[in-house]
Amino acid sequence: MNFVLQARGLSRRYGRSWALKKVDLELSAGESVALLGANGAGKSTLLTLLATLHRPTEGQLRIFDLDPHQHSERIRRRIGYVAHATLLDDALTARENLLYYGALFGLAQLGSLADQALAQVELEHRAHDRVGGFSRGMRQRLSLARALLHDPDLLILDEPFTGLDAAGCRDLAGRLRQEKQKGRAIILATHQLERVLSWSDRALILHRGRKVEESEATTHDAAGWAVHLSKIAEARA
Amino acid sequence: MRVFWEVTGAVFRRDLSAEWRQKDVLTTVIMFGLLTVVTFVFAFDPARHAREDVVPGCLWTAYLFAGMLGLGRSAARDSQDGGTIGLLLSPADRGAVYLGKFLSHSLFMAAGEAVVLIFSVVWFDLDQRHLTPWFFLVLLLGTLGFVAVGTVFAVVSQKSRLREVMLPVLLLPILAPMVMAAVEATTIILTPGGNEGLSAWLRLLSGFDFIFVIAGFLLYGFVLEE
Numbered sequence: 001m002n003f004v005l006q007a008r009g010l011s012r013r014y015g016r017s018w019a020l021k022k023v024d025l026e027l028s029a030g031e032s033v034a035l036l037g038a039n040g041a042g043k044s045t046l047l048t049l050l051a052t053l054h055r056p057t058e059g060q061l062r063i064f065d066l067d068p069h070q071h072s073e074r075i076r077r078r079i080g081y082v083a084h085a086t087l088l089d090d091a092l093t094a095r096e097n098l099l100y101y102g103a104l105f106g107l108a109q110l111g112s113l114a115d116q117a118l119a120q121v122e123l124e125h126r127a128h129d130r131v132g133g134f135s136r137g138m139r140q141r142l143s144l145a146r147a148l149l150h151d152p153d154l155l156i157l158d159e160p161f162t163g164l165d166a167a168g169c170r171d172l173a174g175r176l177r178q179e180k181q182k183g184r185a186i187i188l189a190t191h192q193l194e195r196v197l198s199w200s201d202r203a204l205i206l207h208r209g210r211k212v213e214e215s216e217a218t219t220h221d222a223a224g225w226a227v228h229l230s231k232i233a234e235a236r237a
Numbered sequence: 238m239r240v241f242w243e244v245t246g247a248v249f250r251r252d253l254s255a256e257w258r259q260k261d262v263l264t265t266v267i268m269f270g271l272l273t274v275v276t277f278v279f280a281f282d283p284a285r286h287a288r289e290d291v292v293p294g295c296l297w298t299a300y301l302f303a304g305m306l307g308l309g310r311s312a313a314r315d316s317q318d319g320g321t322i323g324l325l326l327s328p329a330d331r332g333a334v335y336l337g338k339f340l341s342h343s344l345f346m347a348a349g350e351a352v353v354l355i356f357s358v359v360w361f362d363l364d365q366r367h368l369t370p371w372f373f374l375v376l377l378l379g380t381l382g383f384v385a386v387g388t389v390f391a392v393v394s395q396k397s398r399l400r401e402v403m404l405p406v407l408l409l410p411i412l413a414p415m416v417m418a419a420v421e422a423t424t425i426i427l428t429p430g431g432n433e434g435l436s437a438w439l440r441l442l443s444g445f446d447f448i449f450v451i452a453g454f455l456l457y458g459f460v461l462e463e
Contacts, residue, residue: 053325073328081326085319091255103247104327104334106240130258146323 004029004154004185005050009059012045019045021209022059029153032176032186034196034217036225037206038233043189044084046206047158050187051081064153077105080147082157086139087146090132094123094142097131098149105150117145121175137168144175155179157188161195169195194222205229207236244329248337252311256345261314266307266349271356273299278360292361293423297379297416299353302405304346304383309404311342312391321395324461331458335388339453342384350380363427371435372426378442379419385449386411392460415445 005027012020020042027033035043048054049061052068052075061068063075081087088097098114107113118124121141131139140160147155157176161169173195180186180199190196197203200217203225212232220228256262277295315321324334354376357363387408394403409416422438 051326053322076326076328079326081322083319083322085322087319087323087326089251089255089320090318091258091314092251096251096254100247100251101323101327103243104324104329106243106329 002029003027003062003065004031005061005063007050007059007061010046010049010056010061011058012042012049012054013057018057018209020049020056020206023206023209023211025204025211025214027154027185027187029185030180030183031202032180032188032196032200034193034200034203035187035189035206036193036203036229037189038229040208041206042209043206044158045209047081047156047187047189050154051079051156052076053081077150078153080150080152080155082140082143082147082155082160084159084162086131086143088131088139088142091130093128093130094118094134095127097142098146101146102149107150113149117149118142120148121145136163137165140164140168140172144172148179153184155184155186155188157186157190159189159191161190161192173199193225197222197225205232207232212236241330241333244333245337245340248334249340252338252341253344255314256341259314261310262307262342262345263349265310266303266345267352268303269306270299270303270349270353273302274353274357274360283361288361288363288367289424289427292357292363292367292427293420295361296354296357296423297420299357300346300350300380301383301409301412301416303349303353304380304387305404305408307345307349308342308384308387308391309394309401311338311345312395313400315392316395321392321461331461332454334461335454335457338388338457339384339450342388343381346380346384347377350376367427369426371432372423374439375419375422375426375442378439378446379415382415382419382442382446382449383412385446385453386415389453389457389460392457414441418442418445 003026007023007025010020010023011018023046035046037043049056052072055069064078066075068075092100095114095118098117099110102110102113118127121144123138123142126138131142160172164172169192176186177199188196197217202214203217204211205213274295277291281291390404390407393407394400397403418438418441422435422442425432425435
């Protein structure tokens with residue numbers, strides 16, 4: 001099996017409290033996993049570890065069969081990350097933001113890449129407008145364009161639907177489905193189950209930093225998963 | 238190597254574009270710098286005090302504290318809406334990023350210092366006998382040393398809850414040799430009758446710059462990641 005990432009006993013402690021405890025996870029190319037769980041379950045912590053932003057306190061992590069401590073530069077070239085924050089500079093235009101991030105990744109033919117990326121998220125008409133004046137939905141689309149600019153093999157998304165209206169959520173879900181079909185591995189944390197379960201392969205449930213279940217995403221529909229999550233939370237309260 | 242300079246250029250251009258549109262850093266440096274000079278002018282009447290007794294301390298106090306606020310502002314802008322995370326996620330050489338920020342900060346400081354200096358020239362009645370190439374060399378070396386250290390510590394302070402307080406607390410002890418050398422060198426230049434002893438202070442300033450530009454280049458990535 002060609003694993004994009006393999007985690008064994010992944011744990012992360014902040015001060016005296018464990019945000020993540022002994023989580024195992026495997027993800028292959030073209031596969032998608034939805035991280036589910038209540039606020040504070042450890043979803044964002046897990047994603048920051050996978051994005052190499054933080055180091056695990058304990059456990060083993062290999063991404064593209066490389067050790068993130070020793071090969072963070074090589075790994076980061078192949079990861080796209082969309083977070084709560086858009087990671088965009090309000091003072092720059094949409095195109096300037098992409099040119100800046102592209103330069104940080106050492107990309108060639110950056111101008112045309114940025115134009116293509118803007119067209120893909122339907123922002124080409126706002127290319128020369130400052131991001132400070134963008135709506136939340138436009139920012140999120142631009143953030144996705146930024147994350148995909150360097151053609152990553154692994155896409156990590158932390159609550160990508162936050163602040164989007166229904167149409168924005170639908171567009172983003174459609175776009176992510178397309179990216180999965182292109183062979184990208186996707187792992188995302190969300191509370192908007194109905195947006196992701198139709199195209200996710202697996203659902204992984206975290207509760208208080210621990211993995212409590214991993215199963216086929218089609219096991220339940222969105223409403224069924226919501227009930228299931230409530231039961232898990234009640235049982236472990 | 239091409240990518241290294243492209244990253245440096247991208248960081249420099251991005252800082253310049255953002256500053257040109259928002260004018261955060263420059264406004265902070267100029268306003269605080271001018272306020273400091275005005276305070277000194279009222280506290281030490283230029284008509285009753287020798288320039289060399291007042292101007293060096295006034296100028297460097299203005300530059301240092303205004304510069305600290307400016308660097309703090311710049312670092313705050315960088316971390317706005319996860320900007321620092323975006324930088325961390327990239328494979329860009331951290332030394333190249335440092336160099337880009339060092340250049341842009343130096344430029345912002347130089348621009349702010351120029352405005353403060355123009356007003357100081359008027360208020361302290363300085364003329365071309367004082368504003369020699371040596372004077373500007375001291376200004377340049379002092380500024381580069383300040384920015385070399387400040388660029389690194391501005392990132393450190395942003396990670397602290399007491400960020401506005403942390404920057405001066407961290408920065409001033411390390412800058413002490415540079416401040417001493419810059420003030421002493423400026424005093425010598427403004428004192429009538431030769432530049433005796435100036436070369437020693439210039440050597441100290443040059444050495445400080447050399448050490449801390451290299452240290453900043455090597456440590457910036459570590460500071461950013463941790």
